[in-house]
Amino acid sequence: xxxxxxxxxxxxxxxxxxxxxxxxxxxxxxxxxxxxxxxxxxxxxxxxxxxxxxxxxxxxxxxxxxxxxxxxxxxxxxxxxxxxxxxxxxxxxxxxxxxxxxxxxxxxxxxxxxxxxxxxxxxxxxxxxxxxxxxxxxxxxxxxxxxxxxxxxxxxxxxxxxxxxxxxxxxxxxxxxxxxxxxxxxxxxxxxxxxxxxxxxxxxxxxxxxxxxxxxxxxxxxxxxxxxxxxxxx
Amino acid sequence: xxxxxxxxxxxxxxxxxxxxxxxxxxxxxxxxxxxxxxxxxxxxxxxxxxxxxxxxxxxxxxxxxxxxxxxxxxxxxxxxxxxxxxxxxxxxxxxxxxxxxxxxxx
Amino acid sequence: xxxxxxxxxxxxxxxxxxxxxxxxxxxxxxxxxxxxxxxxxxxxxxxxxxxxxxxxxxxxxxxxxxxxxxxxxxxxxxxxxxxxxxxxxxxxxxxxxxxxxxxxxxxxxxxxxxxxxxxxxxxxxxxxxxxxxxxxxxxxxxxxxxxxxxxxxxxxxxxxxxxxxxxxxxxxxxxxxxxxxxxxxxxxxxxxxxxxxxx
Numbered sequence: 001x002x003x004x005x006x007x008x009x010x011x012x013x014x015x016x017x018x019x020x021x022x023x024x025x026x027x028x029x030x031x032x033x034x035x036x037x038x039x040x041x042x043x044x045x046x047x048x049x050x051x052x053x054x055x056x057x058x059x060x061x062x063x064x065x066x067x068x069x070x071x072x073x074x075x076x077x078x079x080x081x082x083x084x085x086x087x088x089x090x091x092x093x094x095x096x097x098x099x100x101x102x103x104x105x106x107x108x109x110x111x112x113x114x115x116x117x118x119x120x121x122x123x124x125x126x127x128x129x130x131x132x133x134x135x136x137x138x139x140x141x142x143x144x145x146x147x148x149x150x151x152x153x154x155x156x157x158x159x160x161x162x163x164x165x166x167x168x169x170x171x172x173x174x175x176x177x178x179x180x181x182x183x184x185x186x187x188x189x190x191x192x193x194x195x196x197x198x199x200x201x202x203x204x205x206x207x208x209x210x211x212x213x214x215x216x217x218x219x220x221x222x223x224x225x226x227x228x229x230x231x232x233x234x
Numbered sequence: 235x236x237x238x239x240x241x242x243x244x245x246x247x248x249x250x251x252x253x254x255x256x257x258x259x260x261x262x263x264x265x266x267x268x269x270x271x272x273x274x275x276x277x278x279x280x281x282x283x284x285x286x287x288x289x290x291x292x293x294x295x296x297x298x299x300x301x302x303x304x305x306x307x308x309x310x311x312x313x314x315x316x317x318x319x320x321x322x323x324x325x326x327x328x329x330x331x332x333x334x335x336x337x338x339x340x
Numbered sequence: 341x342x343x344x345x346x347x348x349x350x351x352x353x354x355x356x357x358x359x360x361x362x363x364x365x366x367x368x369x370x371x372x373x374x375x376x377x378x379x380x381x382x383x384x385x386x387x388x389x390x391x392x393x394x395x396x397x398x399x400x401x402x403x404x405x406x407x408x409x410x411x412x413x414x415x416x417x418x419x420x421x422x423x424x425x426x427x428x429x430x431x432x433x434x435x436x437x438x439x440x441x442x443x444x445x446x447x448x449x450x451x452x453x454x455x456x457x458x459x460x461x462x463x464x465x466x467x468x469x470x471x472x473x474x475x476x477x478x479x480x481x482x483x484x485x486x487x488x489x490x491x492x493x494x495x496x497x498x499x500x501x502x503x504x505x506x507x508x509x510x511x512x513x514x515x516x517x518x519x520x521x522x523x524x525x526x527x528x529x530x531x532x533x534x535x536x537x538x539x
Binding site: 001036037038039040043044045071075079080084085086087 | 342343344345346347348349350351
Binding site for chain 3: 250251253300302303312314319322326
């Protein structure tokens with residue numbers, strides 16, 4: 001069982017939940033948890049959320065995007081209050097993970113809410129003192145949709161962040177708004193010759209497109225790991 | 235099983251076109267429920283499709299969860315590799331679409 | 341039961357509407373999907389009934405549409421717990437399609453384009469309780485909802501109403517279908533909450 005310790009708003013519609021989970025066994029960056037909500041009459045609903053922070057004792061963090069007509073996210077981002085209990089199961093998933101002892105350079109490609117497990121990788125790298133070079137390509141609709149914006153703006157030697165806007169960019173931004181294109185990844189992802197580990201996370205269509213672009217640029221499909229969010233959000 | 239597989243949109247017998255609606259997730263989505271069944275993390279397992287022979291890690295499967303149960307399909311030929319239904323405190327796991335499950339221990 | 345989350349209600353039934361146990365009311369029409377969506381050209385579409393002796397009866401789209409149709413308004417109940425009330429369909433009654441079939445079968449297995457199957461007692465397809473529907477809400481049935489033609493058996497959970505229906509096997513022995521071989525109930529009466537095997 002977990003209890004909500006505190007919250008941080010990432011955007012007007014996305015909130016990070018900091019949970020205390022006594023006896024938490026630790027986790028790897030990229031793993032997720034299943035959150036189960038149960039009503040007083042026994043009705044229950046379950047969703048998966050990526051762990052957004054590095055392992056840190058009994059504390060874990062999730063970032064939840066509020067889906068207005070959703071069933072679980074409006075509760076977690078609106079009603080759920082400090083001290084409230086919640087049932088979580090995990091950590092789960094041992095494939096879409098980055099281990100701090102991995103020596104290869106890392107390309108992270110995030111679409112929208114797909115930033116959460118990739119942020120966990122950035123934070124785990126920092127926590128472990130790894131000097132493996134990271135590049136994060138982060139696609140969002142508008143500047144206001146960026147999660148972890150302040151933290152990613154702060155210097156973090158060896159981590160380069162490339163925001164990409166699909167609908168509206170800040171004034172003077174050199175790249176016009178538009179979907180992730182081959183040229184973006186050619187410019188910002190580590191080239192295939194470096195044999196980087198690639199992690200791609202986001203909505204299914206975004207992940208499909210990004211993974212195809214990486215393959216088209218010459219990346220070994222076996223070095224590309226993906227995590228697609230399905231249609232059942234909320 | 236690479237990500238460069240658009241086989242879902244191809245044609246099969248019957249002269250029917252199959253539209254890839256993108257309504258699926260990666261095999262990672264099965265990590266939680268399958269760990270309840272097996273007690274180990276089977277997302278590191280390798281599977282081989284009985285229809286087309288494609289082999290690869292379980293997370294490369296396409297998992298359709300917006301359905302009465304989870305249906306994991308081969309990313310190349312869309313054959314049903316695995317189905318998992320959870321209900322009434324019971325897990326029904328059907329593995330008829332894979333010739334085996336190779337699970338690394340520890 | 342798990343830990344109760346204070347203030348969590350979930351999607352609930354609304355008002356005094358009579359719904360089967362465990363269902364909630366929805367106004368939209370959720371799309372469930374267990375695979376890629378087949379797009380079937382009406383010129384290619386056919387419906388085939390195969391009896392237990394191997395006799396076949398086949399309808400092309402043109403032949404099918406020449407049959408008398410009905411416009412039932414029914415409530416539908418999905419095993420994933422949503423119910424939608426007062427849905428209006430246009431289709432051909434299975435009574436019409438099966439009228440001339442010479443069969444001693446008690447069971448039926450519906451087969452769909454894309455490989456989906458579901459089993460029903462043959463009698464549940466008769467007596468004005470089942471249709472091959474090709475219109476929903478006065479529009480041609482969209483592929484995501486099973487078009488061009490889906491089975492419509494509203495008195496059972498909606499997984500029995502096979503999308504993209506292609507044929508019906510009439511059988512003397514029950515043959516469980518796609519979900520029925522994966523833990524779901526053989527019959528699926530929503531009012532008895534027959535969701536899973538053993539319910």
